[in-house]
Amino acid sequence: MLLKDLNELLNRHGKKIEDYDLPSLPPNTIDRGAVPSIIQEKLAVNTPNEDIESVAKLNNDQMSAFNTIMNVIIQKHSKVFFVDGPGGIGKTFLYRTLMASLISRGEIILATASSGIAATLLPGGRTAHSRFKIPIDIQPSSICGIQKQKDLANLIRVDAAIIWDEAPMTNKNCLEALDRSLQDICSNSAPFGGKVLIMGGDFRQVLPVVRKEFLICIGDDVEPTKPDDMVKLPLHIAIPWECEHSIQVLIQHISPNLELHGWDAPYMVQRAILTPTNDDVQKLNDMIIDQFPGEEHNLLLFDEVEGDNHNLYQQEFLNSIAQGSLPPHILKIKKDAPLMLLRNLDPRYGLCNGT
Numbered sequence: 001m002l003l004k005d006l007n008e009l010l011n012r013h014g015k016k017i018e019d020y021d022l023p024s025l026p027p028n029t030i031d032r033g034a035v036p037s038i039i040q041e042k043l044a045v046n047t048p049n050e051d052i053e054s055v056a057k058l059n060n061d062q063m064s065a066f067n068t069i070m071n072v073i074i075q076k077h078s079k080v081f082f083v084d085g086p087g088g089i090g091k092t093f094l095y096r097t098l099m100a101s102l103i104s105r106g107e108i109i110l111a112t113a114s115s116g117i118a119a120t121l122l123p124g125g126r127t128a129h130s131r132f133k134i135p136i137d138i139q140p141s142s143i144c145g146i147q148k149q150k151d152l153a154n155l156i157r158v159d160a161a162i163i164w165d166e167a168p169m170t171n172k173n174c175l176e177a178l179d180r181s182l183q184d185i186c187s188n189s190a191p192f193g194g195k196v197l198i199m200g201g202d203f204r205q206v207l208p209v210v211r212k213e214f215l216i217c218i219g220d221d222v223e224p225t226k227p228d229d230m231v232k233l234p235l236h237i238a239i240p241w242e243c244e245h246s247i248q249v250l251i252q253h254i255s256p257n258l259e260l261h262g263w264d265a266p267y268m269v270q271r272a273i274l275t276p277t278n279d280d281v282q283k284l285n286d287m288i289i290d291q292f293p294g295e296e297h298n299l300l301l302f303d304e305v306e307g308d309n310h311n312l313y314q315q316e317f318l319n320s321i322a323q324g325s326l327p328p329h330i331l332k333i334k335k336d337a338p339l340m341l342l343r344n345l346d347p348r349y350g351l352c353n354g355t
């Protein structure tokens with residue numbers, strides 16, 4: 001039973017129990033003639049009724065894109081599309097409608113996005129990195145870690161189309177790695193192995209930290225700037241730095257009466273403080289979690305240096321390293337306090353990097 005559960009968990013990540021040094025599954029639990037679970041999983045993607053009905057709601061631009069893409073897929077042609085448009089124009093709405101129409105025809109669509117958050121907006125969505133096993137340390141000549149004979153390659157061969165949202169956010173080497181890999185898997189030298197690829201995103205999108213007009217003014221050199229090229233923020237979007245206490249003023253401004261809102265999800269999801277350095281993140285997290293109501297639990301990280309037989313790296317030193325890709329030595333959490341995942345733990349259940 002445990003092995004079966006473990007196998008299912010590994011299957012979700014495109015792996016099998018046979019890939020590891022583990023006892024084999026009892027013969028009666030393996031159906032060798034069965035459709036691979038990775039394909040079964042895709043065939044079982046649920047499409048919400050509202051997506052099936054949204055064809056009737058598409059506006060003119062969406063309808064034109066929908067018809068063009070559907071025609072290519074139905075006629076089994078190959079093409080690469082780019083759905084361009086500013087944030088909120090309805091790109092995700094279009095992908096979901098396309099997916100619903102194709103899934104209801106029994107087709108398989110691989111829905112991916114550059115970020116975990118965007119991937120969770122598409123039924124069965126995964127990050128492109130996780131779906132196509134794109135190397136993290138990407139190089140100009142990299143290829144994806146998909147083996148031609150494995151189930152994932154079969155899934156790619158049988159799918160009707162691939163969606164990649166937020167494509168402009170990704171390094172071009174990732175797209176080129178996918179291009180090379182699809183050509184190899186599909187034994188077809190057309191772009192992306194002759195698959196229908198629907199990329200989308202917005203090259204103009206900037207983080208909604210300041211109003212766009214302000215950024216445009218900076219670009220046009222209209223706003224007053226300091227001589228050393230520093231941008232001067234207008235007072236109405238800044239909290240002046242006076243002393244360390246200004247950090248408390250900032251926290252109080254962003255999350256007023258935090259101690260009264262620990263249970264209040266709508267209050268929590270509307271607030272965030274962005275900061276460029278990990279040290280500041282750590283400092284702010286400590287201050288905010290102290291104010292958060294409830295009992296504090298400390299989760300400790302244990303570090304060791306491989307091959308350090310002479311104990312050259314003392315535990316106190318390792319604990320003091322706050323490297324960006326590692327959690328802090330002490331992670332303070334409280335019940336109901338928001339946590340953000342930094343790894344894709346289980347994308348099928350929405351547990352993605354950034355959620």
Ligand SMILES: Nc1ncnc2c1ncn2[C@@H]1O[C@H](COP(=O)(O)OP(=O)(O)OP(=O)(O)O)[C@@H](O)[C@H]1O
Nearest residue numbers: 057058059085086087088089090091092093094202
């Ligand atoms: N034709 C439509 N009819 C009704 N609602 C729509 C339509 N198109 C888009 N919407 C709604 O508009 C909102 C924004 O659309 P959507 O999320 O698809 O935009 P987007 O272009 O993907 O934005 P972003 O780039 O920020 O992800 C959503 O709530 C969506 O349901």
